[in-house]
């Protein structure tokens with residue numbers, strides 16, 4: 001009788017590829033499991049839990065950073081510049097907090113400075129800092145905008161995010177290619193029609 005017949009990770013196909021894997025009974029005798037679990041995992045999967053843990057650590061590195069710090073440490077005097085600063089097409093990968101499935105998209109971030117600006121890479125870092133967490137897109141959009149607003153104290157901030165949610169495109173209603181668009185506007189980017197329109201045109205154009 002096949003000793004692996006109850007193991008969902010074990011198929012006859014695996015067995016053909018690894019004819020010298022010890023059978024479960026012998027393996028258990030050699031390395032008894034203190035919790036009494038079955039030990040019949042194919043050899044090529046033995047390191048998988050550790051690999052998954054390392055990859056999750058990287059994908060959720062946003063929990064180890066405070067995106068505010070990217071802006072707090074590095075701003076410079078504005079030097080007379082008083083137009084919109086906009087960084088568009090900031091690509092990111094995040095994970096929805098409902099299904100832990102990938103959310104892949106891009107963010108467009110703009111602000112109208114008063115007295116301070118930051119290097120553009122810092123804006124991308126803020127996006128990544130929030131993306132590399134379990135997220136819902138609406139919250140992420142607002143978090144990015146509020147962080148820029150609180151630290152740089154600009155006259156206005158605009159954030160637009162467009163993203164594809166795997167929980168919707170590869171399962172559930174299963175609509176490949178559909179993307180969710182969210183925006184969060186603060187200050188003159190929200191209230192001044194000319195500034196808002198300029199932001200929308202630059203971001204979507």
Ligand SMILES: [Zn+2]
Pocket residue numbers: 096097098099100101165167168
């Ligand atoms: Zn989801």
